[in-house]
Amino acid sequence: MNTDLIIPGRYLDNYDIASLAKHAMEDIDPGFASKVAEGDVIVAGRNFGCGSSREQAPLVLKELGVGAVVAESFARIFYRNAINVGLPVVACADASLIEDGDTVEIDLAAGTLSSSSGLESGFPPLPPKLLEILEKGGLVSALKERFRPCRPGTGR
Amino acid sequence: MSGRSFAQKVLSRASGCDAAVGDTVVAKVDLAMSHENAALVSSKFREMGAERIWDPSRVVLVFDHRMPANTVSAAEGHRRVRLFAEEMGVESFYQHGEGICHQVLPEMGHVRSGDLIVGSDSHTTTYGAFGAFATGIGATEMAAVWATGELWFRVPETLRIQIDGGMPSGCMSKDVVLKAIGELGADGADYCCVEYTGGTVDDMSVSSRMVLCNMAIEMGAKAGVCFPDEKTRQYLEERGSGGDELFSDEGSAQRRHPMDVSNLVPQVAAPHSVDNVLPADELRDVAVDQAVLGSCTNGRLEDLQAAAALLKGRKVSASTRLIVVPASRETALQAMEDGTMQALMEAGAIVTNPGCGPCLGAHQGLLAAGETAIASTNRNFRGRMGSPDAEVYLASPLTVAASALTGRITDPREVMR
Numbered sequence: 157m158n159t160d161l162i163i164p165g166r167y168l169d170n171y172d173i174a175s176l177a178k179h180a181m182e183d184i185d186p187g188f189a190s191k192v193a194e195g196d197v198i199v200a201g202r203n204f205g206c207g208s209s210r211e212q213a214p215l216v217l218k219e220l221g222v223g224a225v226v227a228e229s230f231a232r233i234f235y236r237n238a239i240n241v242g243l244p245v246v247a248c249a250d251a252s253l254i255e256d257g258d259t260v261e262i263d264l265a266a267g268t269l270s271s272s273s274g275l276e277s278g279f280p281p282l283p284p285k286l287l288e289i290l291e292k293g294g295l296v297s298a299l300k301e302r303f304r305p306c307r308p309g310t311g312r
Numbered sequence: 313m314s315g316r317s318f319a320q321k322v323l324s325r326a327s328g329c330d331a332a333v334g335d336t337v338v339a340k341v342d343l344a345m346s347h348e349n350a351a352l353v354s355s356k357f358r359e360m361g362a363e364r365i366w367d368p369s370r371v372v373l374v375f376d377h378r379m380p381a382n383t384v385s386a387a388e389g390h391r392r393v394r395l396f397a398e399e400m401g402v403e404s405f406y407q408h409g410e411g412i413c414h415q416v417l418p419e420m421g422h423v424r425s426g427d428l429i430v431g432s433d434s435h436t437t438t439y440g441a442f443g444a445f446a447t448g449i450g451a452t453e454m455a456a457v458w459a460t461g462e463l464w465f466r467v468p469e470t471l472r473i474q475i476d477g478g479m480p481s482g483c484m485s486k487d488v489v490l491k492a493i494g495e496l497g498a499d500g501a502d503y504c505c506v507e508y509t510g511g512t513v514d515d516m517s518v519s520s521r522m523v524l525c526n527m528a529i530e531m532g533a534k535a536g537v538c539f540p541d542e543k544t545r546q547y548l549e550e551r552g553s554g555g556d557e558l559f560s561d562e563g564s565a566q567r568r569h570p571m572d573v574s575n576l577v578p579q580v581a582a583p584h585s586v587d588n589v590l591p592a593d594e595l596r597d598v599a600v601d602q603a604v605l606g607s608c609t610n611g612r613l614e615d616l617q618a619a620a621a622l623l624k625g626r627k628v629s630a631s632t633r634l635i636v637v638p639a640s641r642e643t644a645l646q647a648m649e650d651g652t653m654q655a656l657m658e659a660g661a662i663v664t665n666p667g668c669g670p671c672l673g674a675h676q677g678l679l680a681a682g683e684t685a686i687a688s689t690n691r692n693f694r695g696r697m698g699s700p701d702a703e704v705y706l707a708s709p710l711t712v713a714a715s716a717l718t719g720r721i722t723d724p725r726e727v728m729r
């Protein structure tokens with residue numbers, strides 16, 4: 157699954173993520189955007205998100221309400237981008253054992269994943285620094301604190 | 313295993329720590345490049361509450377993807393970036409069609425050996441051809457770099473691709489790297505720093521080495537590098553650049569992939585993934601509607617010259633349009649001066665302004681459903697060059713020119729003189 161399939165380059169002159177998101181995955185799954193429901197989990201194979209550095213790829217998925225992407229492995233830049241925009245990504249070797257329609261429960265800090273069809277699996281949890289970025293909703297929110305103007309009298 | 317790798321040395325220097333493989337370090341960035349997506353970066357930068365770019369002399373902006381603007385929203389994006397750049401005092405802003413970012417940066421002397429370079433574009437790996445550690449990042453991370461000058465990096469493993477053997481006639485560095493990607497797979501070098509070494513690489517021009525490093529991302533690499541030599545030094549010196557040459561210690565690579573190219577034949581990556589690689593000869597039945605010669609992979613002077621040598625005095629097939637996109641203004645001017653452009657245009661080529669052109673399917677030269685292209689670009693993903701129902705094959709400039717000539721995918725050795 158490459159970034160051009162997640163969001164084609166021809167639409168990238170549109171900087172409005174909500175309207176851009178309508179085109180997510182349309183080249184392989186027309187109607188994807190209207191099918192996704194809040195909290196849905198995308199399950200995928202190897203090298204998810206390979207290709208371009210376009211951050212719009214994780215952004216449109218997040219915009220559509222995708223709760224997490226679970227894949228056997230991720231391409232490096234997509235993985236970083238996902239964390240930086242606050243989209244949970246789980247690299248789980250057993251991803252292919254999750255069945256279509258399963259409900260999955262993921263504990264990012266503990267590195268555990270279970271599915272309603274009975275899969276109990278694990279994955280290496282994120283380093284604490286990255287988990288913190290994800291928990292804050294992405295790098296923008298994480299850095300906002302750093303650039304918050306000093307408030308007199310509070311010692312900050 | 314022993315010694316320290318190139319990646320470790322650069323990241324140790326830039327972070328001030330002893331960077332061991334697998335560590336996450338926070339490093340100071342030497343150079344930060346963005347293209348049109350600076351529009352997205354600047355809005356993230358504002359959202360963060362940052363006010364000034366940490367060092368406006370280390371940020372380079374280039375318009376290349378949609379230059380000149382082809383839609384109103386592209387024009388508005390350009391305008392936003394112009395206003396932002398002016399406000400921030402960005403010193404190096406190439407906004408008038410100078411060419412593709414990955415060509416313009418080295419040409420204008422921004423790339424230095426041993427530097428840590430980030431770009432909000434995945435083919436930033438290209439600068440490894442000058443002995444820099446260069447990697448692609450996303451827009452939000454770039455905003456963080458603009459604000460702080462720093463970023464976290466996981467210190468990568470090293471994959472050494474040792475390439476030996478004389479380059480056979482009809483083959484170019486593109487064939488070598490396509491072959492490597494076919495062997496290793498699109499995730500074969502995930503997260504790695506790929507080092508290209510060996511006699512074949514030593515014999516290559518700097519431009520040919522840029523092809524290898526450019527395509528490192530297509531095997532998943534974080535960075536690709538060719539170690540500096542006399543040719544690198546000369547190129548950099550001519551551009552008023554230089555840097556600190558860093559080399560891997562012997563035995564520091566975790567993985568090795570030796571290649572002998574003496575019997576290599578021209579290679580083609582068939583749709584829809586870059587690792588779907590076959591000899592050009594096996595695809596001789598594929599008719600091509602469009603042939604594209606250009607991109608940050610293969611739009612340089614030597615690429616245009618190779619194609620012109622094959623096409624000079626001949627005509628492109630009536631069933632095929634050949635689109636030539638010089639990588640930079642400098643490339644275009646040189647190609648005009650030495651007769652390369654003349655030969656290509658006389659053969660029937662459409663020549664566009666320097667930039668990304670049809671490469672990402674956002675500007676000129678899009679494909680209709682059912683059409684097929686052969687391109688010297690770097691990605692053949694579904695929908696990459698226009699309609700999702702079009703097909704893109706990737707090949708060297710020679711194979712692209714040969715295919716334009718016959719109207720079918722053609723091994724250039726069949727038509728070379």
Ligand code: SF4
Nearest residue numbers: 435607608668671672
């Ligand atoms: S030429 Fe193609 S791959 Fe290179 S920077 Fe432009 S769009 Fe990206």
